[in-house]
Amino acid sequence: MRYVAVDSSALRIAPLDTLSAIYHRASGITHIVDSPVPELLAALAQPRTVDELLAHLSAEYDVPDADSAALAERLAELEGAGLVMRA
Amino acid sequence: MSDDSSTPEGSTRRRALMLGAVGASAIVSIRPALAQAAGSVVTCEIPVPDPARAGKYIAADGSLVDPGTPGAFPPASGAFKGEDVKRALTGGQLPGTDHDRSKAYTNYIRRLQSGQSGFTCFASLQMPRG
Numbered sequence: 001m002r003y004v005a006v007d008s009s010a011l012r013i014a015p016l017d018t019l020s021a022i023y024h025r026a027s028g029i030t031h032i033v034d035s036p037v038p039e040l041l042a043a044l045a046q047p048r049t050v051d052e053l054l055a056h057l058s059a060e061y062d063v064p065d066a067d068s069a070a071l072a073e074r075l076a077e078l079e080g081a082g083l084v085m086r087a
Numbered sequence: 088m089s090d091d092s093s094t095p096e097g098s099t100r101r102r103a104l105m106l107g108a109v110g111a112s113a114i115v116s117i118r119p120a121l122a123q124a125a126g127s128v129v130t131c132e133i134p135v136p137d138p139a140r141a142g143k144y145i146a147a148d149g150s151l152v153d154p155g156t157p158g159a160f161p162p163a164s165g166a167f168k169g170e171d172v173k174r175a176l177t178g179g180q181l182p183g184t185d186h187d188r189s190k191a192y193t194n195y196i197r198r199l200q201s202g203q204s205g206f207t208c209f210a211s212l213q214m215p216r217g
Contacts, residue, residue, distance in 0.1 A: 006197060010197070014135050022147070025162045026200060026210075026213075027209065027210045027213035028210050029116050029118055029210070029213055030203060031114050031115070032114070032115045032117070033114050033115075034107075034114075035104065035105065035112060035113070036105065039104055039112050051137065055102060061103065061104035062101050062103045062104065063103075063104050063105075065106050065107075065108075067106060067109075070109050073099050073109050074106060074113065077112060077113065077114055078114070079177065082176075083175065085197070086177070086178040
C-alpha cells in the first residue's frame, strides 16, 4: 500500500506560527494542522509505503518516536481529511 | 510544500520531527457551509466530465483532453453515485470501470472546483469521518 499527497497545486498552505492552515481548493475545506502534517505532505509528493515514508523521514529529520503504527494512524487521518490518497 | 520554506543545504543540525502518539490527532478541519447543506452522500451524483465539457476525454491524471488522445479515457456513460465515489476515493473502483479508468475518473473528481458540476457532492464526500 502506497500513499501520495494530493497535488500541491490543489492546496494553499499558510504557516500560522507553530500550526499551518491548509486550504484544499477542491473541497473548500480548511484544515488547521500541527507538525508532522506539513512534513508528511511534502514527503508524500511522491508515492511511498509506510515503511518507505518512515525511512525517508528518519533520513531527513531526527524522529525520536519512529513508530510505524503512529505513522499509519497519521496517514489514515490525512486520508480521511482528503489530503492524502492511496497511490 | 510552500515555495519559501526550504531547508538550508548542508545543514548539520537536523530538525526533530515527532510523529505523535497513537490516538492523538494533528488535524482540525473547518468545513464550508455549502458542504453541510449538501444532500445525502449516498444519493448525490458526479458526472465525469462536467456536462459543460461533455465529449472531452479524461487523461490518467484526471485532466480533460481532446477526444482520441492516446492513453485517455472516454467520458463515463452515466454520473457516479456519491457512495461509489466515496469508495473509490479510499482505494475502491468505480462501477463499470477497470482499474486504470477508475483511477483517471477518480483523479478528475479530485480536481473538481467550486462551480463545476459534482463539486458540492465531492465536497460533502471529503468530510472527515466522525
